[in-house]
Amino acid sequence: MEFLLEIITEEMPASHIKAGLAQLEEKLKAELIAARLPVQGLRTFGTCRRLVVVADIPPRQESKEEVVVGPPKAVAYGADGSPTEAARGFARAQGVAVDRLEVIPTPRGEYVGVKKAISGRGAEEILAELLPSILSSLSFPKMMRWGEGTLRFSRPIRNILCLLGGEPVTFSLAGLVSTGFTTGHKLHSPHKLPVKSFAEFKSLLRQNKVILDPAERKEIICRNIDKRLRRWRASLHPDDELLDRLVYDVENPYVFMGTFPSPYLKLPLEVLSAAMREGQKLFSVVRSGRQLPHFIGVADAPGDPRSLIRQGNERVLLARLEDAKFFWEQDRKVPLAKRGPGLARIIFQEKLGTYKDKVGRLKALTSYICEKIDEPKLKKDALTAAELCKADLLTEMVKEFPALQGVVGGLYARAEGYPEAVAQAIYEHYKPIGLEDSLPASLGGAVLSLADKLDSLVGVVGLGILPSGSSDPFGIRRNANGVCRIILEKKFVLSLNQLLRKALSHYGELPLRPPAEVLDDCLNLFNQRLRSIFETQGYRYDLINAALGAGIDNVYFAGRRLKALETLRQSPSFVPYVLMAKRVNNIIRDAPRSMVIPELFEAREEKELHAMFSIIEKNVGPLLEAGDFGKAQSMILKLHGPLTTFFNRVLVMAEDKKTRRNRLALLQAISQLLLRVADYSQIVVEGEK
Amino acid sequence: MSLQNLILNLHKFWAGQGCYLAPSYDVEVGAGTMTPDTFFRVLDRRPWRVAYVQPSRRPTDGRYGENPHRVQKHFQYQVIIKPSPPDIQDIYIRSLVSLGIDLAEHDLRFDEDDWESPTIGAWGVGWQVVLDGLEITQFTYFQQAGGIELFPVPAEITYGLERLEMFLEGKDNLYELDWSGKVTYRDLRLREEREFSEYNFNQADIRRLQTFYSLAREEAASLIERNLLLPAYDMCLKCSHFFNLLDARGAIGVTERVKMIGEVRALVNSLAQRYIRAEESR
Numbered sequence: 001m002e003f004l005l006e007i008i009t010e011e012m013p014a015s016h017i018k019a020g021l022a023q024l025e026e027k028l029k030a031e032l033i034a035a036r037l038p039v040q041g042l043r044t045f046g047t048c049r050r051l052v053v054v055a056d057i058p059p060r061q062e063s064k065e066e067v068v069v070g071p072p073k074a075v076a077y078g079a080d081g082s083p084t085e086a087a088r089g090f091a092r093a094q095g096v097a098v099d100r101l102e103v104i105p106t107p108r109g110e111y112v113g114v115k116k117a118i119s120g121r122g123a124e125e126i127l128a129e130l131l132p133s134i135l136s137s138l139s140f141p142k143m144m145r146w147g148e149g150t151l152r153f154s155r156p157i158r159n160i161l162c163l164l165g166g167e168p169v170t171f172s173l174a175g176l177v178s179t180g181f182t183t184g185h186k187l188h189s190p191h192k193l194p195v196k197s198f199a200e201f202k203s204l205l206r207q208n209k210v211i212l213d214p215a216e217r218k219e220i221i222c223r224n225i226d227k228r229l230r231r232w233r234a235s236l237h238p239d240d241e242l243l244d245r246l247v248y249d250v251e252n253p254y255v256f257m258g259t260f261p262s263p264y265l266k267l268p269l270e271v272l273s274a275a276m277r278e279g280q281k282l283f284s285v286v287r288s289g290r291q292l293p294h295f296i297g298v299a300d301a302p303g304d305p306r307s308l309i310r311q312g313n314e315r316v317l318l319a320r321l322e323d324a325k326f327f328w329e330q331d332r333k334v335p336l337a338k339r340g341p342g343l344a345r346i347i348f349q350e351k352l353g354t355y356k357d358k359v360g361r362l363k364a365l366t367s368y369i370c371e372k373i374d375e376p377k378l379k380k381d382a383l384t385a386a387e388l389c390k391a392d393l394l395t396e397m398v399k400e401f402p403a404l405q406g407v408v409g410g411l412y413a414r415a416e417g418y419p420e421a422v423a424q425a426i427y428e429h430y431k432p433i434g435l436e437d438s439l440p441a442s443l444g445g446a447v448l449s450l451a452d453k454l455d456s457l458v459g460v461v462g463l464g465i466l467p468s469g470s471s472d473p474f475g476i477r478r479n480a481n482g483v484c485r486i487i488l489e490k491k492f493v494l495s496l497n498q499l500l501r502k503a504l505s506h507y508g509e510l511p512l513r514p515p516a517e518v519l520d521d522c523l524n525l526f527n528q529r530l531r532s533i534f535e536t537q538g539y540r541y542d543l544i545n546a547a548l549g550a551g552i553d554n555v556y557f558a559g560r561r562l563k564a565l566e567t568l569r570q571s572p573s574f575v576p577y578v579l580m581a582k583r584v585n586n587i588i589r590d591a592p593r594s595m596v597i598p599e600l601f602e603a604r605e606e607k608e609l610h611a612m613f614s615i616i617e618k619n620v621g622p623l624l625e626a627g628d629f630g631k632a633q634s635m636i637l638k639l640h641g642p643l644t645t646f647f648n649r650v651l652v653m654a655e656d657k658k659t660r661r662n663r664l665a666l667l668q669a670i671s672q673l674l675l676r677v678a679d680y681s682q683i684v685v686e687g688e689k
Numbered sequence: 690m691s692l693q694n695l696i697l698n699l700h701k702f703w704a705g706q707g708c709y710l711a712p713s714y715d716v717e718v719g720a721g722t723m724t725p726d727t728f729f730r731v732l733d734r735r736p737w738r739v740a741y742v743q744p745s746r747r748p749t750d751g752r753y754g755e756n757p758h759r760v761q762k763h764f765q766y767q768v769i770i771k772p773s774p775p776d777i778q779d780i781y782i783r784s785l786v787s788l789g790i791d792l793a794e795h796d797l798r799f800d801e802d803d804w805e806s807p808t809i810g811a812w813g814v815g816w817q818v819v820l821d822g823l824e825i826t827q828f829t830y831f832q833q834a835g836g837i838e839l840f841p842v843p844a845e846i847t848y849g850l851e852r853l854e855m856f857l858e859g860k861d862n863l864y865e866l867d868w869s870g871k872v873t874y875r876d877l878r879l880r881e882e883r884e885f886s887e888y889n890f891n892q893a894d895i896r897r898l899q900t901f902y903s904l905a906r907e908e909a910a911s912l913i914e915r916n917l918l919l920p921a922y923d924m925c926l927k928c929s930h931f932f933n934l935l936d937a938r939g940a941i942g943v944t945e946r947v948k949m950i951g952e953v954r955a956l957v958n959s960l961a962q963r964y965i966r967a968e969e970s971r
Contacts, residue, residue, distance in 0.1 A: 010778055011799035011816060048799075142803065144814040146830050147772045148841040155814070156830070158775065175775075187782070187792050249798065280822040281800075297822070299796035309796045312821025315861055319758050326756075345942060 001059050001123065001165035003039075004198050006182055007051040007135065008159040014248035016140045016154040017046040024053055027134045035126050036061040045212050047251045049186065052212065054198045057127075059165065061120025068094055073103055073110040087112055124164050128171040131162065135173055149174045159183060166196040184208025185251055188302055209302055210251040218247045224255035225296055229285065234292055237273050237284040246281060250300035257285075258314045262293045264321045267328055268411050274401040275324045280316060327396040336412055339391040346393055349474070352459045352510065355390045361506035362386040365451040368502050373492050375443065378421075382444045385425035388413060389448060392426075406430040432482050439482075439489055446490045451503075453479040458503045461521050462512030480522075480529040487555040488533070493627070496526060496553050527552055534562060542684045543569065549679025557627045561678050564629035573637055574685070580640055581680035584671050587652055591664045600662040605649045609642040610666055617673055624676050632677055639670065692854045693869045695788065696742055699766050699848065702787045703740035706780060708768065711741035716923050717930040720745050721767030721847055723809060725919060730769065731834050731843045732961055733968040737771040742850070746930065748937035751886035754879045757862035761885050762878075766848040772841030773830060781818075781828065781846055788857065796821050804829045807950050808929050809957045810836035813845065825853045835961020836954075889937040898938070902931040902949070909956050916967075918960045925960070928953045 005024075012020070021044040032039045042055035070076065070090035078084055083091075083098045091098040094114050104113040136151055143152035151157075151174040160178040162169040168180035181194045182201060189208035195201045202212050211217045221243070229235060246253070264272065269284065269291045276282035276295050285294040295317065299309050343355040352358075366386040370379040392398045392409030401408075410427020414420070425444030429452055432439050440446045460474045467477050487494060500522050504515050512518060530552060534544045539562055547562035568574050601607045616635055623632040652667065654660045674680060690698070700710055714724035721727065721743035730737040743765050751761030770777060778799075786792060799816035804827060806812070815829035827847040831839050851863045851874070858866060864875035909924035932949050935941050941949065 011801070013801040142814060144830055144832055144842075145840075146842050146844075147775065156773075156775075186778075187797055249800070254796075279824065280819075282822075300798060301796045304794075304796075306794060308794050309821050312795070312823060312856070315859075316822040319861065323758075347947075350947070 001057055002163070002198055003053070003055045003057045003123075003127070004161065004163045004195070004201060005053045005131070006159075006161040006201070007157055008049055008161075008183060009051070009153070009157050010155040011048045011249075012154045013141075014048070014245045016142075017048065017051065017248050019140055020051050020138055020154060021046050021053075023138050024051060024134070027137065028053060028055070031130050031134060032057065032126075035130065036064070036120065037123055037126060046214060046248065047210065047212065047217075048249055049251065050210075050212070057123050057164065059123055061123070061126065063117060063119045066116050066118050067104060067113055068116065069104055069106065069111050069113040070094075070101070071112060073112055076101070076112040090114075124167070124169050127162070127164060127169045131169070131178075132171050132173045135160075147175070161195060161201075163195065163197075185210050185300075187300075188252065211253070214247050217250065217253050218243070221246065221253045221255060221298055224253075225283075228255060228257045228296060232285070232287070232292065232294065234285045234287045234294070236296060237269065237286045237291070239273070239277065239283060242277055242281060242283065246298045249281070250298055252300055252302060254299045254301045254303055254309075256297050256299060256304055256310045256313075258282075258295050258297060258310045258317070260293050260295065260314065260317055260321060264325060265291055265293060267321070267324055270404060270407050270411065271324050271328065271397065271401070272321070274404050275320045276317065278401055278403070279320065280313060282313065282317065323400065324397070327400060331395040331397055331408075332412060332415060335416055336388045336391040336409065339394045340387070342394045343390055348456075349459065349463075351463055352507070355393060358455060359387065359390055361455050361503070362389070362448070362451050364506050365455060365503055366447055369447050369451055369492075369494070369499070372494055372498075373447070375447075378443055378447065381419055381421040382425060382447050384418065385413075385422045385429070385444055385448050386451065388418075388422070389426045389429050389452070432485060433478075435478065435481060439486055443490070446486050446492075450483055450486055450492075453483050454499055454503045455506070457483070457525075458500055458518060458522060459507060459510075459512070461525070462504065462507065462510075462518045464513055466521060466525075476525065477529065480525045481533065484526060484529050484533055484555055488559045491556050493554060493556055496523065496555060523552065526555070530555065530558060534559075539566060540569070542682055545682035546678040546680055549682050550675060550677060554627070557629070560627045561629050564633050565678055565683075567630055568633055573640075576640060577633075577637055578680050578683050578685045580643055581671075581674050583647065584643070584667050584674065585681050588664055588667045588671055591668070592661075593668060594661045594665040596665045596669055597662055600658060602659065603650045605642070605646045606663060606666065609639070609646045612639060612642045613666065613670055613673075617669070620673065620676075629677050636673065636677065643670070690789065690854075690857050691867045691870050692850060692874070695850065695854055695857065696766065698788055699784065700740065702784045703768055706738065706770070708738040708740040708770070711739050713741060713743050716926045717746050718743065718926055719747055719929065719933060720806075721765040722806065722811070722845065723926060723929070724767075725922060727767065727769050727845070728809060728834060728922065729919070729964060731771060731831055731839055732837055732965055734840065735771075736841075737769060737843070740766070740768045743767050746933070748885075748889035748933050751882065751889050751937070753886040754864070754882040757864065760851075760863065760878070760882055761889060762881070764850040766850050768846040768848075769843050770846075771843035773844035777844045778828075781826070785820075788853075790820075790857075799828065802827065808932075808953050809834060809925075810954050810961070815845075820856060823852060823856055825849060825856060835964075836958035837961055837965060889934060893934050893938055895935065895938055895940045898931050898935050898940075902928055902935070905931065906952060906956070909960075913956065913960050913963065916963065918964050918967075921956070921960050925953055925957050928956075 025042060025044050029039050029042060037057050040056040042053065045052040071086045076084055076087035087101060088098050091101055096114050101112045101114055104111050140154040145152055146156040157174050157176060160173060160176055161182050162178040163180060169178060171178050181192045184191050184193060185208060191208060193204045193208060195204060205212050225236060272291050273284035276284050283296040285292045285296060297313050301309060304310055343359060346355045348355050348358045363383055363386045366382050367379060370382055389409055392405060392412065395408055397408045398405050406429050407427055410423045413426050414423035421442060421444045424442040425448045428440040428445035429448040431437055431449060440449050457476055457479045460476055465474060500519050501515065504518060527548060530548060531544055543562060543565045547558055547565055550561055552558050568577060598610060601610055616638060620632045620635050652663045654663065704710055711726045718724055724743060726739050726741060744762055745765050746762050748761050750759050752759045798819045800819050802815065802817040804813045804815060811834040813829035813831040817824045818826035818828055825848060829845045831843045831845055833839060854866050855863060860866060864879060866874040868874055868877055905924045905927040909921045912921035912924060
């Protein structure tokens with residue numbers, strides 16, 4: 001039977017709608033399956049005012065048989081086999097004739113009991129019971145109460161439509177009783193609409209100015225944007241986040257295009273598009289990367305016959321652009337370099353001091369990174385960028401458009417005539433902002449971004465603030481993720497331990513936790529982030545474990561280890577190689593560490609293995625230093641033959657203690673060498689014993 | 690429609706909703722939310738409906754009368770309805786219709802915008818209401834004030850009168866707004882904006898402001914001890930205003946800012962607690 005649920009609320013934020021629908025789906029499925037009502041074909045839809053679920057649910061619970069166990073058989077029947085008072089009493093209590101009692105074998109012996117068929121209850125009854133608690137248990141990023149109610153929800157609930165097989169399912173929640181009707185668009189068709197089925201529901205909503213399906217709204221918006229832009233051979237300055245918000249903000253999308261006076265085109269594209277996006281949620285329109293004097297807006301209206309919506313937006317935008325122009329001109333009267341002292345007035349983090357302190361630390365760390373990655377020529381520009389990169393926090397432009405921090409500093413630096421490398425580094429030093437954001441393109445930007453993120457990371461973790469579950473108020477995970485991605489992509493050879501220690505040392509006297517603890521927590525975090533980055537790239541989990549198992553101090557090398565393992569996996573040597581490594585590992589397990597004494601070797605096979613190993617070790621050393629794990633691996637593979645012969649012909653666990661210890665020492669040395677490439681014991685292969 | 694008629698229309702509309710039309714409060718405030726007609730009345734459990742015009746001072750928003758949208762004093766039309774009725778959004782929409790706005794031809798949106806005032810320990814959930822791209826109202830379900838969880842929950846509707854009037858008159862410059870048919874916003878307000886911008890940004894004596902702030906704070910603390918909570922609250926408002934002036938003079942460092950906001954909040958929270966205790970034992 002068709003089940004249809006619609007919660008009408010006041011306008012919810014897009015993030016709440018998605019969170020709400022995901023939980024509704026998960027909880028409904030779990031609860032209904034637990035209630036023996038297998039759900040099928042469950043689908044969810046959302047608008048800013050509606051959470052909708054439609055699914056197929058059987059009309060009744062499946063029936064089941066229940067066994068009620070009574071007294072032990074020995075008590076229930078007399079010697080002659082006739083039922084005793086105990087048996088008759090039990091049968092009476094269960095409402096069955098005494099001859100319906102059966103013998104039930106149990107672990108404690110034989111008992112008498114009765115099997116009863118429990119016929120399923122109607123789905124409607126069960127839904128009415130379950131829905132209030134499911135709906136009350138939904139959680140949103142921020143919850144509220146309203147009126148005289150105690151329920152916490154995203155926004156006030158104003159109607160609940162609930163149908164099963166076209167009939168209303170009645171329950172109460174938050175002072176409302178569920179109904180059999182929905183309502184149309186709040187402004188453009190606010191009618192009560194009785195509904196019998198999902199198909200009717202969807203089409204009634206459409207007639208009443210509501211497009212229920214987000215995918216369809218998105219398609220309508222995109223199609224109409226294309227239509228508007230085609231004439232101008234123009235495109236949108238892409239902003240998927242804005243598009244996604246608009247898809248949920250409107251029930252009845254109408255795309256309009258507006259114009260602004262061309263003198264404002266002197267403002268940079270970044271500033272123009274921020275002025276359009278913030279507040280009015282408009283897209284800026286570009287042709288080959290250059291702003292045109294147009295914008296695109298999405299209204300929640302059936303149309304704009306008298307162009308009032310377009311004109312209204314044009315007027316408001318004009319005021320914003322005028323503000324932006326004013327900021328652009330005012331801000332540039334004070335050069336970035338003169339703004340330094342002002343940073344002492346802005347708090348970076350309550351317990352971690354001001355941005356002036358942060359800039360001091362950034363310079364020290366930037367200088368350190370430049371040295372470590374062997375880019376002395378970069379240092380001068382990178383240090384200038386570090387010195388200036390936070391100055392834009394004091395500009396009116398960033399106060400108005402906080403999302404433009406960094407970008408604005410870069411634009412001002414360029415306008416002030418700083419070298420392009422300085423401007424670029426400032427411009428992109430917050431990148432990557434989200435998990436999917438692109439990395440800084442320039443080397444200077446990458447170094448400054450690393451320094452900035454590491455500094456924030458050790459400071460916040462130093463205070464003992466760690467991300468938990470979905471809560472990560474200081475963006476620590478994002479920072480750690482950015483650090484890993486930059487190091488991997490830019491192929492920086494850096495020691496994470498040293499970097500973190502260095503960053504921590506710049507905090508000087510601040511009362512942070514002991515360095516060892518902070519380092520531990522940071523490294524854990526990096527381990528998790530690297531794992532997640534590699535998983536997203538599609539690597540096998542055991543190869544990831546093996547690569548990370550060899551250490552993450554050098555993040556770039558961790559990536560190279562993984563690539564070497566992946567290459568190995570695709571070669572025929574994979575299984576023999578891994579088995580060889582595991583065999584070595586297994587045999588030396590628990591053996592005390594000892595040194596190889598070549599004079600003690602007796603058998604030809606062990607002498608040969610040792611000779612081979614010594615050559616390979618010597619040759620592999622530089623490869624490992626250089627991070628060429630692929631080549632190192634193929635070189636180590638040459639041990640396979642001698643090792644196999646060794647294992648076949650030589651008894652490692654020899655009677656003689658010295659001989660035994662020496663053979664184990666040789667294997668330990670081999671194992672140590674292997675571990676410098678990867679922790680092969682983590683890899684799962686077929687044919688493992 | 691003149692600004693004056695806009696106010697009259699809103700008065701008529703909200704009086705029709707059972708609101709008491711309060712006179713504007715006579716102590717400097719940053720927003721209509723801060724006056725006693727809102728602050729104290731949302732704390733207790735009794736129903737409350739009020740509407741009033743409140744001049745709201747934001748010294749840092751001054752632009753010497755030269756910016757067509759920003760002023761250091763603007764006018765809010767504040768409505769509080771407690772408990773929030775189920776159809777409060779519809780009532781609000783009807784208030785716009787009563788001003789002659791034909792919503793069938795416009796794009797009216799409720800955009801997520803939660804509100805918070807750390808100084809009076811208050812926050813709420815709601816929207817900025819945007820009409821054809823113009824923010825005309827802040828709509829909030831109060832969740833907390835004076836550090837106290839509110840029950841029942843009040844709905845607060847704050848119209849920005851200048852914004853709304855600019856929309857109604859189709860003007861781009863607030864100084865050109867018609868106040869009464871006889872005088873304009875410029876006639877009434879331009880000199881005030883110029884002089885106060887000069888005072889707020891350049892002339893206010895920092896040392897004396899600091900003294901005023903301290904005196905008001907001490908007075909508030911001592912009044913709270915004597916259970917004179919309304920006068921104590923006035924002194925907290927004074928503190929908040931002197932704080933804003935000091936801020937406009939660029940005289941508040943980072944640590945001081947946190948400290949001063951914390952001081953005022955502590956006073957406000959403590960008087961809110963006392964007020965509630967007295968109300969509950971009535």
